[in-house]
Amino acid sequence: MPEIVQSLEAHQLLNELTTTAGREDPYSRYARLREISPIVRAPDGALVVTTYADCGTVLRDARFRKLPPDLLAFVGVATWRDHPALRQLFTSMLMLDPPDHTRLRRLVSSAFTPRRVEALRPAIERMVDELLADLDGEHDFVASFAFPLPVNVIGELLGVPAADRPRFQLLVRDWTQILEVLTPEVLSRADPAAATIRDYLADLLDERRRHPADDLLSALVQAQAADDRLTDDEVVANAALLFAAGFETTTNLLANGLAALLEHPDQARLLAERPDLARSGVEELLRFDSPVQLSPRIVAEPIELAGVTVAPGERVVAYLGAGNHDPARFAQPDQLQLDRADNAPLSFGGGIHYCLGAPLARLEAQIALPALLRRFPKLAPAGPARRRESLSLKGFTTLPVLAA
Numbered sequence: 001m002p003e004i005v006q007s008l009e010a011h012q013l014l015n016e017l018t019t020t021a022g023r024e025d026p027y028s029r030y031a032r033l034r035e036i037s038p039i040v041r042a043p044d045g046a047l048v049v050t051t052y053a054d055c056g057t058v059l060r061d062a063r064f065r066k067l068p069p070d071l072l073a074f075v076g077v078a079t080w081r082d083h084p085a086l087r088q089l090f091t092s093m094l095m096l097d098p099p100d101h102t103r104l105r106r107l108v109s110s111a112f113t114p115r116r117v118e119a120l121r122p123a124i125e126r127m128v129d130e131l132l133a134d135l136d137g138e139h140d141f142v143a144s145f146a147f148p149l150p151v152n153v154i155g156e157l158l159g160v161p162a163a164d165r166p167r168f169q170l171l172v173r174d175w176t177q178i179l180e181v182l183t184p185e186v187l188s189r190a191d192p193a194a195a196t197i198r199d200y201l202a203d204l205l206d207e208r209r210r211h212p213a214d215d216l217l218s219a220l221v222q223a224q225a226a227d228d229r230l231t232d233d234e235v236v237a238n239a240a241l242l243f244a245a246g247f248e249t250t251t252n253l254l255a256n257g258l259a260a261l262l263e264h265p266d267q268a269r270l271l272a273e274r275p276d277l278a279r280s281g282v283e284e285l286l287r288f289d290s291p292v293q294l295s296p297r298i299v300a301e302p303i304e305l306a307g308v309t310v311a312p313g314e315r316v317v318a319y320l321g322a323g324n325h326d327p328a329r330f331a332q333p334d335q336l337q338l339d340r341a342d343n344a345p346l347s348f349g350g351g352i353h354y355c356l357g358a359p360l361a362r363l364e365a366q367i368a369l370p371a372l373l374r375r376f377p378k379l380a381p382a383g384p385a386r387r388r389e390s391l392s393l394k395g396f397t398t399l400p401v402l403a404a
């Protein structure tokens, strides 16, 4: 059985991915990594996989787990319970294995079925129209559209009052930075942000205990009343996950998607002119520049992956953005083709942690992007855009546009 490749060039490429240049263009670096070997060891000791097939295995095979204690040991913070940022993340379904994962996901999954989500179409269309009405002229697309749309959609679903929503953009950005390289400095900003989110949601959940409404936060406190296994920590952490995941990644889908379309005006025209391309177009935009690029797991039992045997305890990271550009799966992977057939990107993950909000994120983008391009056929960049300083969650902090 071959050994896992140790390569200086691979280390250099992986280090580059943490720089501004690497975040601008990870895809050429992923391609080179895949050529070196489909599985390489990173400088931090994790194993990196870059093919579509191997990423799929990491996401779906039950021998890969979240194993929170091992993941926490890997990031090296023994006192994780004292860190609100880590405690909140590791109490959410995203970081748990069955049976806790199953128990927590079941609580909210009925709110996100394709049918329930489709019923939100008229409300989302209304929100899109309202935002577009104010978009004439020069704007930061992130501040004026890509953030407000998803935060208001998930805010309505959860029952977070409209006036409180804007402040969560920076709070969630600071909190989710722990998904990147975890340094003491990152943690020192993430902790107060996570504590603010926790305190805010705990108060709001208390309020719903006293005055239930027709929203998801009320459903969560009612579920807790009926099931004494559900702790206060779990209710707050999973409400925080739903809120954060509900807008951060979708903001990035809208902004990454628009940035790609502005670079490919022929494709933008196509999306504006052909409503039948909304579905495949959004899948292609998800594939082309995925808002989530990395998904880590811990190996629970020995498994063969990319031709090598991987031992229990190893941390393996599926590079979803690399799998999405694997030429063995997608012909001409670096081309944007909105009518691409047989397009199944890895961007929403796979297996038991497959994104709960995928139908909602898809619907928002399928409505918003074609409507935007129809309303402003001459939409153009209006200055330098800035990317978020993270690869795990890939997106823009500002994307200036001239809407005309």
Ligand code: HEM
Pocket: 059, 093, 094, 095, 105, 154, 241, 242, 243, 245, 246, 247, 249, 250, 253, 290, 291, 292, 295, 296, 346, 347, 348, 349, 350, 352, 353, 354, 355, 356, 357, 358, 360, 361
């Ligand atoms: C374009 C937008 C989105 C992308 C790219 C995205 C991506 C992902 C990915 C890759 C995962 C799996 C992570 C893993 O395997 O470890 C995930 C999980 C999750 N997502 Fe999303 N997401 C998006 C939007 C949303 C929305 C709108 C919600 C709304 C609530 C949401 C809620 C969740 C939740 C709760 C999980 C955890 C599921 C579990 O662990 O069982 N996401 N998402």
